[in-house]
Amino acid sequence: MDRNLALEFVRVTEAAALASARWMGRGDEKAADAAAVDAMRRAFDGVRMDGTVVIGEGERDEAPMLYIGEKVGQKGDDAPSLDIALDPLEGTTICATGGVGAISVIAVAEHGKFLHAPDTYMDKIACGPGARGKIDIDKSATENIKAVAAALDKEVKDLTVVILNRPRHADLIAEARKTGARINLIDDGDVSAAVAAAWPDSGVDLLMGIGGAPEGVISAAAMQCLGGDFQGRLKFRNDEERSRATRMGLSDLDKKFTIDELASGSVMFIATGVTDGALLKGIRFLPDGKAKSHSLVMRSATGTIRTIEAHHDLHRKPKK
Numbered sequence: 613m614d615r616n617l618a619l620e621f622v623r624v625t626e627a628a629a630l631a632s633a634r635w636m637g638r639g640d641e642k643a644a645d646a647a648a649v650d651a652m653r654r655a656f657d658g659v660r661m662d663g664t665v666v667i668g669e670g671e672r673d674e675a676p677m678l679y680i681g682e683k684v685g686q687k688g689d690d691a692p693s694l695d696i697a698l699d700p701l702e703g704t705t706i707c708a709t710g711g712v713g714a715i716s717v718i719a720v721a722e723h724g725k726f727l728h729a730p731d732t733y734m735d736k737i738a739c740g741p742g743a744r745g746k747i748d749i750d751k752s753a754t755e756n757i758k759a760v761a762a763a764l765d766k767e768v769k770d771l772t773v774v775i776l777n778r779p780r781h782a783d784l785i786a787e788a789r790k791t792g793a794r795i796n797l798i799d800d801g802d803v804s805a806a807v808a809a810a811w812p813d814s815g816v817d818l819l820m821g822i823g824g825a826p827e828g829v830i831s832a833a834a835m836q837c838l839g840g841d842f843q844g845r846l847k848f849r850n851d852e853e854r855s856r857a858t859r860m861g862l863s864d865l866d867k868k869f870t871i872d873e874l875a876s877g878s879v880m881f882i883a884t885g886v887t888d889g890a891l892l893k894g895i896r897f898l899p900d901g902k903a904k905s906h907s908l909v910m911r912s913a914t915g916t917i918r919t920i921e922a923h924h925d926l927h928r929k930p931k932k
Contacts, residue, residue, distance in 0.1 A: 614692065618880055618909050620659045621718060622920055625884035626905050627655035628700045628716035630924065633886050633895035637710030644707045648700035648716055648886075653677045653684070661685035666726050667697030667719075667826040680728075693723045697830050697875075703801040706887060713801045713889030718882050719833035725877040727829055727869060730857045733847040734825035736802070739818050740810035741839035749843040749868055753787045753820060760818050761793075768792050774805045775821045784821055801889075806831035808890055810840030815890070822847055832874035834881040837910035837917070842871040879912040901927045 631651035635644035649669060656663065663685040669675035678684075678698060685691065696718060701707060703714035719726070737749045737756060743763035747756050761768045769792045775781055777797035788795055796816060798805055802823040808814040825846055832842040845868050848854045857865055884907040885892030893906040907920040 615911065615914075617659070617661065617692075617720070618882065618911065618918075621720060621880065621882045622884070622907050622909055622922075624652055624655040624659065625716040625718060625882050625907060626922060626924070628652035629884040629886045629895055629905055630903060630926075630929075632701045632707055632714075632716065633897070636707050636714075636887055636894070639708050641704040641708040645701050645704045649675075649678055652698065652700040652716065652718075656684040657686065659685045660688065660691050662687045662691045662693045663696050663720075664694070664723070665698065666695045666728050667699075667829050669700070670731055695721050695723055695726050697721075697726050697826070697833065699803065699827065699830060701886065702803050702827065702830075703886070706800050710887065711799065712887060713798075713804045713891075714886035714894070715801070715804055715883045715889065715892060716886060717803055717830060717884075719830045719875065720880040720882070721833065721875060722877045725875065725879070726833070727874045728860050728862075729825040729829050729846070729874075730853060730860055730862075732825050732849060732853040732857065733822050734828040734844045735822050735847050736806070736828050736831070736842070736844045737818070737820050738806040738809045738831060738835060738842045739840055743818075744839065744841040747818075747841055747843060749845055753784055754791050756820065757788060757791045757793050757818065764817060766817070769794070771817050772796055772815055773818045773820060774798060774802075774808065774816050775819075776800075776802055776805075776823055778822075781821050788820070803827050803831050803834070803883075804889055804891055806842065807834045807838070807883075810835055810838040811891060829874050830881075832871050833879045833912075834910065835871055836875050836879045836912040837881050837915070839915065840871075842874065844869045844874060877912075881908075881910045883908045901925065
């Protein structure tokens with residue numbers, strides 16, 4: 613995959629972040645998400661690629677744009693064929709309430725290298741490079757916490773586990789607390805949390821729990837770039853979701869997916885902060901129609917990680 617595309621993709625996440633950040637704290641999740649989707653879709657038109665959205669805003673009858681299967685990019689004879697996994701605004705509630713850690717994010721891979729995950733839930737576990745190969749979603753929370761602590765040469769009491777704060781996780785939280793590990797409960801944004809589990813000095817060592825399946829694929833792409841580990845298993849809420857997964861080509865609906873089965877080959881991960889978080893600063897709107905953004909770009913082929921602080925003159929930004 614052409615490394616020069618990375619900068620083009622940053623412009624895409626920047627556009628979505630700038631648009632949705634206008635809605636920070638205004639209490640309107642739908643408006644914030646719609647602004648991000650519209651800006652991201654328009655920005656893709658400037659990228660030279662034959663892109664296909666494989667993880668997006670839903671199926672075609674559910675989303676007006678960035679739906680699963682939509683073609684994006686400037687197509688041409690020499691345009692690379694790429695699959696796109698995206699979330700124009702990961703953390704819609706975070707943005708609407710002015711909370712911590714909303715981002716705009718995309719992951720890019722060569723054609724056929726992402727799992728085509730249906731819009732359902734996924735049980736997930738993620739860790740950093742130091743514990744790669746030591747986690748197993750089939751094992752108990754206690755076993756995984758102890759395994760990661762041993763791999764990192766930490767006492768369990770010094771390990772930090774991040775879990776979405778949901779009623780469905782009551783037993784998981786109770787078990788994790790019983791081990792003596794430190795628990796970080798988050799209200800939203802488990803892509804950022806998964807990345808944090810592999811990010812040096814983030815203060816997070818392990819992610820566990822059930823979140824969105826599409827976000828699981830994006831998280832796996834990030835972990836490939838960071839050298840971390842990720843496993844997932846789809847958790848269906850009803851028969852309709854199971855049928856949808858079958859239509860998308862999945863045969864074993866109870867399969868444990870490894871990181872390489874979720875995202876493989878040459879992968880890029882690109883994110884821009886919308887609100888301040890542990891990894892990225894949010895959009896800053898400055899005097900005289902200026903703004904500042906903070907982005908993260910990672911490539912699995914080289915392991916290169918770049919942070920980009922961009923200054924924008926909004927008066928000069930194209931309207932279309």
